[in-house]
Structure formats: structure tokens, C-alpha cells
Amino acid sequence: MKIKIIEEKEYLDFALNNKYISIYQLPMWGQLKEVTGWKSHLIGLYEESILKGVTLLLEKKLPIKKSLFYAPRGFLLDIDNKELLAEFTSLIKDYIKKQHGFMLKIDPNYIYAIYDQNKENKVIKGQKGFDNLVSLGYKHLGFTLNFETLQPRFLCRFKLEDTYEKTLLNFSKSTRKNIEKTEKMGVKVRLARIEEMDLFTHLLEETGKNKNFIVRPSSYYKKMYELMHDYMKLYITYIDTEEYYNYLINEINITNKEIDNIKKLMENNNVGNKLKNNLKMQEQHLDNLKKNLSNAKEMRKTSSSINIGALMSLFIGDEGITFMSGTSSVYKSFNPKYAFYNAHIKDCLKENKKYCNFYGISGDMDKNSPYYAIYEIKKGFNPDIIELIGEFDLIIDKFTYVLYKIAMKGYKILKKIKKG
Secondary structure, three states: OEEEEOOHHHHHHHHOOOOOOOHHHOHHHHHHHHOOOOEEEEEEEEEOOEEEEEEEEEEEEOOOOOEEEEEOOOOEOOOOOHHHHHHHHHHHHHHHHHOOEEEEEEOOOOEEEEEOOOOOOOEEOOHHHHHHHHHOOEEEOOOOOOOOOOOOOEEEEEEOOOOHHHHHOOOOHHHHHHHHHHHHOOEEEEEOOHHHHHHHHHHHHHHHHHHOOOOOOHHHHHHHHHHHHHHEEEEEEEEEHHHHHHHHHHHHHHHHHHHHHHHHHHHHOOOOHHHHHHHHHHHHHHHHHHHHHHHHHHHHHHOOEEEEEEEEEEEEOOEEEEEEEEEOHHHHHHOHHHHHHHHHHHHHHHOOOOEEEEEEEOOOOOOOOOOHHHHHHHHOOOOEEEEEOOOEEEEOOHHHHHHHHHHHHHHHHHHHHHHO
């Protein structure tokens, strides 16, 4: 066998039909990362003239005149096949040595285990691939729980039924009600244009600050869209202020009728605590509706629509992935996530995908965990929790690797000190 630089078309033809494909392994991802100082290499593994596997390698040159290599989401070949993996590993090590590389990092798009939505009933799927990598000298960096790795290790996804209506029935009752309520409140979703990338980025930024994830400049996402628009949709969630106003008027009328009915019952019956409490609850609800109506009048004067959320979705392989999103805390009562998740699900079905993937979550299911809120809304869609195999380092120059790890540890300590 041999490896060589491969043309983009041949690479893509193979990659898009591989079961481990992810957005990170597209040639366009390498082109995007070149904007941030990486160099991309498209590598093909051949047995005579037959292509057996491919990988995208990203190279970062360090000041010490050595290079770090990273294969985002691993190799597109069968890592359950130890003989094939061993051959590729040997050849890729030689290739990296010639490029003055000292290590290769991988984080394969390879399922290690699947759990139910409560992270119970664990089913191990990937022990063979794990054992193959370790036996060939790949250093596993641990079964991490949170977001210590370059890409999320825990994902949540659910299988789509053949229709939207059937898919909807798998969700919790409260999730279905929230989807319906956002629609009634005039919360709508539209596809964003590339010219709106500043708006899209702005809607990401508030959530980025609150959830401590990096939001890049809008120019980065614009470049990403230019390169990957065939696999991507950008959603903007907004309030139709006229519909919201009309929704409140209708709710006020319904609540007034309910209050009248309760009062009539109280006139004709012995008044118990149940009726009293119900009346009090409805009157409080009416007060809240009237306050919201006052706000709705101002909103309607200001604009016919108010943007409150953004979602970037990627459609590749057999799934649609909610890659990143942001919502306005000012309008959180409108639950914009239910609106854009619902739009994403409908597009997954249109694209004939097998799964809807709500992407990264923490593997810590403790409700007191600082990351539990990321999963809380997603749980109502009745997903499986997918545990990926994790990060591995293939050490090629041990001395340089040790120096690099020491330097990285010092850098992380300095970052913590700066954060206070």
C-alpha cells in the first residue's frame, strides 16, 4: 500500500460515501482553517490503484520549526480493520516525519457507546476500534466528561421517522406544547442570507459569553458559508410583532371567559379552596397578559419583526447537525430554540436524513452541573446520548512532544490566572 496527496474531487467522492464523514473532514474545512494559519493536506491510501481510505491533515508550524498535525474527526477508513489501520498508521507517520512533524492528534467520529436520554442502559459499540488504536501506539487522552477536547465527545441525536407528524409523537408532551406555543406567539424562522452574517454573529455573541464558547468574527462565518453552503443552512428566529399582539388579545379574551365561568360556579356552589385557587391563578395570568400586551404594543410600534435567535445547521452523511446557535436573553420567554430546532427537524426530513443531531452536550447528567442547561431543552426530544471514542495523540518525536505538553500546560495556567 501507499499514501499520496489526492485531488479534491477524488477525495470528496470517497469521503461523502464514508460512514464516518463529518463536516470537519471536508476539503473545504481545511481551506477554512488555512485562514487561521493552518496548512491542509488531503491524503489518500491506495492498494495499487484502489482507494482504501482518506484523511484531511491540518498542519500548524510552531516557532521551534516543528509542526503539529491534526486529523479532525479522524481518518475516513475502517478503524475496526486493524491490518488496514496499522498500514495507514505506519505510512502516515513516515509522511509526517518528512514534513518535520512531531505528533498527530485525532478525535475519530467513531461511536464508543450509546445511552438512553438519562445516560443509562449503556451499550458499548466501539471497543474494537479503541483497542486497535491503543495497540498501535495511539495515546488515549481519557474518557472526558465535559468540553475538555477540541470537539465535543458527547452528542445527542434521535432517529427520524418517515414523516414529521410521526417524528413529533416521539417528543415529550411539554416539548410538543412548547413548539406549538412558539408558533401561536408569532415566533417564526427564516433562512438568513450571507449579507446578514453580521446579524447572525451578533445573535451568537450573547450566548457565547454566557456559555463560554468562542464566537469568531463574522468574516470567518462568511468564509465558512462561501466554502460550505452546499451543506449548510443559517436560520434566524424572529417575532412577528403583529401576530404576537393578536395572540395576546386572544389569550386575554380566553382568560376573561375562564374567570367569568369560575365566578358563576362560585355563585351557585359552596366555594372550596380549589375554585378559589383557580380564580387567583387565572387573575394572575390575566395581569401578566395585560403587562405583556403593553410591551407588545411598543414592540409593534418599533418594528414588524424582532430577531431573537440564530442557528447554523450542517447536513452531511446521514444526519443534520445543529452546529452552533445563539439566543437573546431579553426575549428568552419566547423560547426561540423550539422554533429553530423545529425548522431544523423539518429540513432534516426534506433532506432525507436518518438522524437529527443536536450536537455537543456534557456527559455529566447531574442537574447541578454547570453544563446541564445545554442538554435540558434537548432532552425533551427523546434523544440517544452518543459517546465518541475521544482524543488520541500519535507521538512521532517524543522529546518535542514533551516540550510541547509542558508549554501547553503553562499556557493554560496563565489563561486561568488572567480570568481571575
